[in-house]
Amino acid sequence: MYSEILANEHEKHEKIIGTLSKRFTTYGYKRIKTSAFERYDLYSNVRTSINQNEMIKVIDYTGEVLVLRPDVTIPLTQQLVQLNGNLPEEMRFYYVQEVFRQTFQENEKIGKTQAGVEYYCPSSPEADAETIMLACHALRDVGFSDVKIEIGYAGFFTELIADLQLTCEQTAELKTLIQAKNIVEIGPFLEQLSIDQTVKEVLEQLPLLYGAPAHVFERLLNLQVSDSVQQAIEYLQETYKIVELYGLKKHIVIDLGLINHMGYYSGIIFQGYVENFGKPVLMGGRYDALSEEFGIKLPAVGFACEIDSLVKAATHKELTERYSIDITVFYEESRMKYAIDITNELREREYRVISKPMKHPLQIQDSLYTIHLTQQQNQLIEEETTEFVDFKHLLDLIVRKKGVPEWTI
Secondary structure, X not given: OHHHHHHHHHHHHXXXXXXXXXXXXXXXXXXXXXXXXXXXXXXXXXXXXXOHHHOOEEEOOOOOEEEEOOOOHHHHHHHHHOOOOOOOOOEXXXXXXEEEOOOOOOOOOOEEEEEEEEEEOOOOHHHHHHHHHHHHHHHHHOOOOOEEEEEEEXXXXXXXXXXXXXXXXXXXXXXXXXXXXXXXXXXXXXXXXOOOHHHHHHHHXXXXXXXXHHHHHHHHOOOOOOHHXXXXXXXHHHHHHHHHHOOOHHHXXXXXXXOOOOOOOOOEEEEEXXXXXXXXXXXXXEOOOHHHHHOOOOOEEEEEEEHHHHHHHOOOXXXXXXXXXXXXXXXXXXXXXXXXXXXXXXXXXXXXXXXXXXXXXXXXOOOOEXXXXXXXXXXXXXXXXXXXXXXXXXXXXXHHOOOOXXXXX
């Protein structure tokens, strides 16, 4: 009986990994792998690294201290930096790997399987919104209908306290109070500090800046904030507008009290919840400054799912499987909504799709098809250019092209 339970759990585990992997490829991501052992210095020398007490340390035959991989983002970023700058404008990678951290909690496993994506690209609301869409899409693929993505902004809290000269202990305690939404104790704690009354009022409001986007953005109108904080708010609002175009409104919650425990996040941060499970199954955000720890600027956004949590949450869920091919969609700004609609419909029909604004065209070498959406016309480009009038016409054209089986539609 016990062996049957183990086999069933393993089957769910592998099915979820397969489902996520196939969804990641439909957004243009390629699988990578990092070493299970890394030099301790890689993590200890990075200011925004993880808690060193959580690292599982070993010593090799030379006496050098190594750690079992506690994170994927940091070593991958370092490897890319070591390519001496010969990098394209954007790179999309995904991984399925074990990460190892000392938990200090009974019955909590040290090794956990994560499936995640790393999207190295210039910071933009379009890129961040698409990454949030992928996170939601992936959780729905696993079989969840009640998906919630909480979106915050790491820089919001950082900018608020930038000039306060707080000690590390005071900063840590303030973070804890905000994360716990402890409205009762945050006021008295701030009263003990010698800080500007305006900043104090905003910090007190942070736990309350949670809920439906329209409600949170309305509350923000009444707060007096610095120019840098206002820029963070505007970036978040612009990202949400694009998220709305993806049809995700019912899945989104804004939480400006959200503070991710990974210190390298610097912009948009988010975490995903599913029905009947009380903790996040997915966490991510933008980390534009991490690569600067290694000497160059390589901005990025990404997220990771905990497979064990998804297995527990998906006990009675039916998992779907998908297949994909490559299509690239370029669009003028006025056609963004139509581009999003086409992209979503193509992905639902198992095509691998990347969409980009035409103001920054990117030639994808391994893309089987290219679609151009301008104010004047819709074009499908392979060996020749063909105009199409609507989505059905587009599908008909693709089926007639060589190498695409008719059953894909």
